[in-house]
Amino acid sequence: MIKKIPVAQIRVGMYVSDVNAGWMDHPFLRNSLLLEDQEQVLKIRRAGIREVFIDTAKGLDVDDVPTAQEAARSSQQDLERMAEAPENKAPPPRTSLAEELAKAKGAFNEGARLVRSVMDNARLGRQIEMESVKLAVEKITNSVIRNSNAMFTLRRLQQRDDYTYQHSVGVCAMLAAFAKAMEMDLATIHQVALGGLLHDIGYVRIHAEILAKPGKLTDEEYLHVKSHVVQGSDILHQTAGIPQLAFDIMEHHHERFDGSGYPRGLKGEEISQVGRMAAIVDVYDAITTDRVYHRGVNPGEAMRKLFDWSKYHFDPALFQIFVKSIGIYPVGTLVRLESERLGVVVEQREKNLLQPLVRVIYDAKRQYYLPPQDVDLSRPFGHGGGDRIVTHESPLKWGIDVNRFLS
Known part of the structure; x- marks a missing residue:
C-alpha cells in the first residue's frame, strides 16, 4: 500500500516510493529509494521536502496516515473548488x-x-x-x-x-x-x-x-x-x-x-x-x-x-x-469522463476550467479506441457536449500515446 506521510515520520527501513519533489529540489538521482541509513533521512529533511509517499509492501509502515489515493482525492477536490471561483468579466476574444x-x-x-x-x-x-x-x-x-x-x-x-x-x-x-x-x-x-x-x-x-x-x-x-x-x-x-x-x-x-x-x-x-x-x-x-x-x-x-x-x-x-x-486539466491531460470514455484535453474554456474541449478517443469500459471526437464539455447534450470529467488518468496505465491525438 502506498501512503502519504509527513517527513517528520520517516525513518530508516521505510521505502520511499516518491520523494514528492521536482528533480532539482532533492539530492537523489531517482524519486524512489529504500532508506538504509540516517543520513538519507536527514538529506530528505534538509531538502525542505514536507511530505513523501512510502510503499508499505517494501518497507516499514506507519499508522493513521492517508493512503496515496485518499490524499490525491482530497487534494483534487480542493483544487477543483478553487477553480470554481466565478470570473466577473468576459474573457477577451482570441484566434482559433x-x-x-x-x-x-x-x-x-x-x-x-x-x-x-x-x-x-x-x-x-x-x-x-x-x-x-x-x-x-x-x-x-x-x-x-x-x-x-x-x-x-x-x-x-x-x-x-x-x-x-x-x-x-x-x-x-x-x-x-x-x-x-x-x-x-x-x-x-x-x-x-x-x-x-x-x-x-x-x-x-x-x-x-x-x-x-x-x-x-x-x-x-x-x-x-x-x-x-x-x-x-x-x-x-x-x-x-x-x-x-x-x-x-x-x-x-x-x-x-x-x-x-x-x-x-x-x-x-x-x-x-x-x-x-x-x-x-x-x-x-x-x-x-x-x-x-x-x-x-x-x-x-x-x-x-x-x-x-x-x-x-x-x-x-x-x-x-x-x-x-x-487550467485544472491543462492541454495534454488524459481524462476519464462520466460516460466511461477517455479523452485528451485540447483546449481550455476560460469561463469554466472544469469544462475544457476534450478529444474523446477511448472506451474505458470496453477497452477499445474510438474514432476521435471533439466534445466541448461547456455545452449541453445535442450541441457537441454533455459529459463531465470524473478524474485524470495515467497514459502509461492505459498504454495511450497522448501526443498522437494533439496534432
Whole structure:
C-alpha cells in the first residue's frame, strides 16, 4: 500500500516510493529509494521536502496516515473548488486554435533554435545578441496572447531531445500566459517572458559529464549543478539590455516560499513576485516532461502535485492565478469522463476550467479506441457536449500515446 506521510515520520527501513519533489529540489538521482541509513533521512529533511509517499509492501509502515489515493482525492477536490471561483468579466476574444497553431509552431521552433545559439555563444564567452532574443520573445508572447493553447500544445508535442532549449521556450510561454492572467501590461509581459527564455542559461557552465551522468550524483556534484543559478546571473550581468525582471526570474526561480530553496534561502515576499511565478512554472514544465531519468507526469496530476506543494513551497495566491492561466486539466491531460470514455484535453474554456474541449478517443469500459471526437464539455447534450470529467488518468496505465491525438 502506498501512503502519504509527513517527513517528520520517516525513518530508516521505510521505502520511499516518491520523494514528492521536482528533480532539482532533492539530492537523489531517482524519486524512489529504500532508506538504509540516517543520513538519507536527514538529506530528505534538509531538502525542505514536507511530505513523501512510502510503499508499505517494501518497507516499514506507519499508522493513521492517508493512503496515496485518499490524499490525491482530497487534494483534487480542493483544487477543483478553487477553480470554481466565478470570473466577473468576459474573457477577451482570441484566434482559433487551428489558426494559431501554424504561427505558434514557427515561434516555438525559432525560440528553441535561438536558445541553443545563445547557450553556444555563452559557452564560448561571446556576447548574447539581445535584439534577436527580444524579437523571438515578442513572437512567442504574441502567440500566447492570441491563443495560449497553441503554444502549450506544441510544448506537449516536443520530444525529450534538446530538453534544455525546449524547456526554456516552455517556461517563456507559460510565464507570458501567467503574466497576462496577472493583468500585467504588454511591455512587462515581454520582460517576464524574456526572463523565462534565459532562466537556465547558467547550465552552460555546468560540467557536461555531470549533467549526462547516469548514476547518482555526489553531494559535490549536486551542489555544482545547483550553481547554475549564480552562474547564469553572472552571464546576464555581462550582457547589456537585460531588464531587472529578467534578473529576478534568473536569480529566484529556485527559491521556495518557505525558505527551503536556493541559492539564498529567501522566504515569502523576500522573493520577487516574478521569481515566485517562475518557481511554479519551472517546476510544472520540468515534471511534465520526459527525461532520461524519469517519465513526465500527466499534466492533470502535475497540477494536483503543485497544489499540494503550494502549501509550503509556492505562493498560494499566485498558484491560484497560475491555475487560471493553464487550467485544472491543462492541454495534454488524459481524462476519464462520466460516460466511461477517455479523452485528451485540447483546449481550455476560460469561463469554466472544469469544462475544457476534450478529444474523446477511448472506451474505458470496453477497452477499445474510438474514432476521435471533439466534445466541448461547456455545452449541453445535442450541441457537441454533455459529459463531465470524473478524474485524470495515467497514459502509461492505459498504454495511450497522448501526443498522437494533439496534432
